[in-house]
Amino acid sequence: MAHIQWFEKRAPFIAAVTALQGAMAERDAAIARSTSVPGHCPACDRPTVFQVSTSATFADRPNLREGLRCEHCRLTARQRLVALAMREEIPRMPSKPAGLLLEKTTLLYRFARAKWHWLIGSEFLGPQRISGRHYWWSTHWWRWRRTRHESITAFSLANQSVDLIAHSDVLEHVHDTALAALECVRVLRPGGVMLFTIPFFIDRDHSLLRGRPLADGSIEHLETPEYHGDGMSRRGIYTFHHFGWDFMDTLRAAGFSQVEIGLCHAPDEGLTSADPMGDSTWNIPPILFRAVR
Numbered sequence: 001m002a003h004i005q006w007f008e009k010r011a012p013f014i015a016a017v018t019a020l021q022g023a024m025a026e027r028d029a030a031i032a033r034s035t036s037v038p039g040h041c042p043a044c045d046r047p048t049v050f051q052v053s054t055s056a057t058f059a060d061r062p063n064l065r066e067g068l069r070c071e072h073c074r075l076t077a078r079q080r081l082v083a084l085a086m087r088e089e090i091p092r093m094p095s096k097p098a099g100l101l102l103e104k105t106t107l108l109y110r111f112a113r114a115k116w117h118w119l120i121g122s123e124f125l126g127p128q129r130i131s132g133r134h135y136w137w138s139t140h141w142w143r144w145r146r147t148r149h150e151s152i153t154a155f156s157l158a159n160q161s162v163d164l165i166a167h168s169d170v171l172e173h174v175h176d177t178a179l180a181a182l183e184c185v186r187v188l189r190p191g192g193v194m195l196f197t198i199p200f201f202i203d204r205d206h207s208l209l210r211g212r213p214l215a216d217g218s219i220e221h222l223e224t225p226e227y228h229g230d231g232m233s234r235r236g237i238y239t240f241h242h243f244g245w246d247f248m249d250t251l252r253a254a255g256f257s258q259v260e261i262g263l264c265h266a267p268d269e270g271l272t273s274a275d276p277m278g279d280s281t282w283n284i285p286p287i288l289f290r291a292v293r
């Protein structure tokens, strides 16, 4: 099964990605041209068929990061990479761990909760809600669910109370990421781990701030507004950031002792770059982050 390679420094990470360029261009592009590909799923750990395209696309090309859905566990490539990281990380944790996954209405939560019963799931249901409380929530009138609300900038959790925080494509929607990082450090035990994905642009030194919230609740747009589908709201959710390398310094400044970027290119296991036939900007390699308290 594939393993995630972790890098603390930019140069060796870039060297590893550069070494994969040929394979990413060839293998990933062939996958992007297919409708389904056979392989082995490292999340549910069995032979499977990956359905290449979900509804997410780059113009006429499939977004492989949001695609490559396993026919068994139904996870997409992005979710599968988080699941793989959890599979690798959790066995190293204390015997009775506590942890938080910052999603609950998703297949990733369903997968993770079936495997690790102690994991708490939550969603962000809006700034007026109280962290730790459950609310009825629906995006469609026929499908109401009761969901725990947690805000990454104000958790309900006690100081040093969890061993794991996992989130996937959350932080780009949070304006004050430094505050979010401090809050995660607060609730993690020493040695506790945060695993997460973000849209990360490996050529970018500095993160791009796309907008900022104003006192009246509206947003001042500094770039063309970008919304991501989140399954929780119909329009999607506003994107404040395109992250670059300075974000690793933000995490270190918040108190994480070790911050790493992980790479796992394994096309046979449904882990590829996002847009191998497009321009390089959005062709995000299969990467995620690990920050140790």
Ligand SMILES: [Zn+2]
Pocket: 041, 042, 043, 044, 045, 048, 070, 071, 072, 073, 074, 075
């Ligand atoms: Zn699977």
